[in-house]
Amino acid sequence: MVVPSTFYSQQPPFCAHNQFHHIPERSQLISQITLPISHSSNFLEVCCSLCLMDSVLGNWPSYDPHNFSQLRTSDPSRSSKMAPATYHSIHNRDVPPADQVINTEHKNILLREIYRRAEEKLTPKRAASDNLIPEHGSKQPRVSTLSF
């Protein structure tokens, strides 16, 4: 894992330079460090070695230096796991994306239950047919329990 040096060389945007006089020193330190770290290594151990590292969120100060130690914003594989940005409509004319609209289900609860049970009856038997194990009668009442 390589820590990008440019990220830490920026000044914190909202705080006075005097209060965080140690930052330039640290960023200079960090810019010289390139650590080939495997995924199995303990993040805490890595972070302890960089114990003076601040929050990676825009270099803002945090109470405890270990607080955001596990956050890796530069990791490309992680960014894909992040939730997609919520759409906020600026005006009324725009329709929100389909997965962000709550609709009433057209089927009522009784029909949903009937369909669910009908599908349940089909699926366990599909799994059984894959295993090719003959079943000697079923335990649950099915169509076969019809009688005159």
Next chain:
Amino acid sequence: MFFKSSNITARIFDRQICTPAPGTSVHYARKFYENLVPSYTVYEVECPDHSFRKFTDDGQYLISFSRNLQELIVYRPRWLSFSCKDEDCDNHDLPLKAKRFESFFTQLYCVPLASCNELICKDFFLYMESNKFGLFATSTAQVHDALAVGGAVQGVPSIEKITFHLLRLEDGFVLDEKVFCNDFVNLAHNMGVFLYDDLLAIVSLRYQIIHILQIRDSGNLVHVRAIGEFCREDDELFLNSNAQGMALSDKNKQQQLLGNHIDNNIHQAQPNPGNSFLSGIKQRLLSFMFRGLWNEETDDTLRVQKIRQKFYFHFQDYCDLIIWKVQFLDRHHLLIKFGSVDGGVSRHADTHPAFVAVYNMDTTEIVSFYQNSADELYMLFEQFCDHFYATSRNSMHMNFISSHSNNIHALEQLRSIKDKASSSSQFMKKMLSSLPFSCQSLSPSPYFDQSLFRFDDKLISATDRHKQSTDHPIKFILRRHPYSLRFKIKPGPEAGSMDGRAKKISWFLFHPVLPLALSVQQTLIMQPPLVNISVVNIHFRR
């Protein structure tokens, strides 16, 4: 949780300042019905000799038929209007003119519906609330030993002419009519017809067809589809276009072609020369059952054995099943009850085996199929009973009728009956025999709300059926604190009837909104002269 007063003034003040919990505004408003009750009775009201049917579900009209069942008379319910000049009005009795039928009801119109040889079916009435349309039925006499011609089922009686009349209730104008000739539709208590929103399902028992009609806003009855012989609209066209080719082939080849068209893996039926094709709905049903049994086993020999035992052994019985009753579950799904021919028209259908199927009209597929004593069907019935009533979403108050799925007291009652029942399968069969439900058979009156009042189910209930009548008044007791008797409904004369042994039946018409009810008690005198004496009482809040 602080104690809320049951005093009406306190409740009105509470209503000004408190918001009810989400989704309970109707229940909150209904609590006022504990204070406003029809406690005063006007006995033996002199009223026109009509057969009173019911109040419409929005309370706008009272439907009644003339005694000769030829005319429809519609009344508008209204309230008493008279003033009392004295100071102490409550202790005064009502003036005599206030105790007449006309003080409570204004006649709007009288419309002849039935022609000379027809009679109005007095147990049949459906109301379409959104447009204020009413559906009535007239029929000629029943012929019991009708010949089974033209695809008719043997054993089902025939009626020469059944006419459904659609009326605009505001003025009694007849908007449309639908006639069925030489057919049989079970009209008693709306059993053969179901109305959901604007869709009407009429079951022709004789020809085994479910006619789906739409009631348009203009008042026209439009035929949408006919399920029975054919499931999809173009089935008949396809079969007719292949008729020439089919006529030349074998009987077996004919069945195979039909099987391929229907898209189900129907196994070849045992060749039965002399029988025509099974109807479309029957094909769907048999293929669903076959596939269900086939999928249960994975071993081929076991499969064949199972199919032989469970399917082919009873194949003829399954083929002989007929549609008894139908209801809508929503706009696309029907709940169909199948049974044997004997049970279709008899009153005691409980003893005959019956099956219930859920059918999707759009995909023409059977979704599920149960015997009427199945555990699974009973669990659905117990948990979702109010969804089986299939009330339209437009009608608000019809969705608050007490049932054991939405009311704890009704559920406790059901559970106690279940515990006392000797055989659980018999109990389930008895409960499930009410499925499919008849349309608009329950009164939406808040006085039948089980969370407000407790009453004797055998003497009075929300269903519009005749009940055994006694001389004792029927008590309505509060469910909530102070659990006291709130009001009584006494049918029949005030002093009780003269002859205690005569059989008496009574039925009740509760207004859906106002604290107003009509009770009609009929005494059947068996000895000659055979006379029915009717006594009508009006119960209202003074």
